[in-house]
Amino acid sequence: MSLLPISAVIITKNEATNIRRCISALQNVASEVLVIDAHSSDDTVKIAKKMGATVIQKKWLGYGANKNFGNQIAAYDWILSIDADEVLSEELIQSIQQLVLNPHQVYAISRLVNYMGQWVYYSGWYPDWKVRLFHKATVQWEERSLVHEQLLIPTTKTIVRLKGELYHYSYKSEEDHWNKIEQYAQLAALQMAHRNRHSNFLKLYASPIARFFKTYFLKKGFMDGKLGWKISCRNAYLVHRKYQILSAMEQTGNG
Numbered sequence: 001m002s003l004l005p006i007s008a009v010i011i012t013k014n015e016a017t018n019i020r021r022c023i024s025a026l027q028n029v030a031s032e033v034l035v036i037d038a039h040s041s042d043d044t045v046k047i048a049k050k051m052g053a054t055v056i057q058k059k060w061l062g063y064g065a066n067k068n069f070g071n072q073i074a075a076y077d078w079i080l081s082i083d084a085d086e087v088l089s090e091e092l093i094q095s096i097q098q099l100v101l102n103p104h105q106v107y108a109i110s111r112l113v114n115y116m117g118q119w120v121y122y123s124g125w126y127p128d129w130k131v132r133l134f135h136k137a138t139v140q141w142e143e144r145s146l147v148h149e150q151l152l153i154p155t156t157k158t159i160v161r162l163k164g165e166l167y168h169y170s171y172k173s174e175e176d177h178w179n180k181i182e183q184y185a186q187l188a189a190l191q192m193a194h195r196n197r198h199s200n201f202l203k204l205y206a207s208p209i210a211r212f213f214k215t216y217f218l219k220k221g222f223m224d225g226k227l228g229w230k231i232s233c234r235n236a237y238l239v240h241r242k243y244q245i246l247s248a249m250e251q252t253g254n255g
Helices: 019-026 044-050 063-073 090-097 174-194 201-218 226-251
Strands: 004-012 030-037 054-057 078-081 086-088 105-115 118-120 128-135 158-171
Touching: 004 019, 004 063, 004 090, 019 030, 019 044, 019 086, 030 044, 030 063, 044 054, 063 078, 086 090, 090 158, 118 226, 128 158, 158 174, 174 226, 201 226
Parallel strands: 004 030, 004 078, 030 054, 105 158
Antiparallel strands: 078 128, 086 158, 105 118, 105 128
């Protein structure tokens, strides 16, 4: 099998439970698998090296910054940016293998979330199109955003959607979900404070209701059954929580 001139770049921090299957799938398409590890305390580095990946340890500077660092030192100009809890499906592997890489294009992949063993096809979580394959000379990650890091893509680029799914094993347990909600709320509140946004009664209580309505009804969360109800409720709580944190920051003079 002839591999494409692609460097698969993964940023990690204690991903021993995920890294093996992530790397295994990437080795079907990428000539280099590069792991940028933020000094993991588990076996992430050991597993990645044993599988043949190149591992560089780098102080955590943020999602965008660590990803850009990996892109800069990658051996190849084409970057496939993947998180440790993501796995290329067989169809997606075949789509990438058949690509004729074009520097005027970037390539988007549809993520499909696995929530504690159940695939989520609605609730606004699918399809979740993300540009993940690009030429590093003209595309880079935006480093100022604390949440939902975005790629800076020139408007001259054509976005091509690839067939196949990127399996996202994002939630392993109820505790894991709640921890991620709290982490996101903290980061979102901090980012809003940096952008001089403020909390008020309407945002604290009306915005969560609007988010529930959007997730459960407009995004057809009800089609995901009990899980869709759970996701809708927790999406609403997340919105309330980030404004709650922002309010507390403003009251203490940190907002």
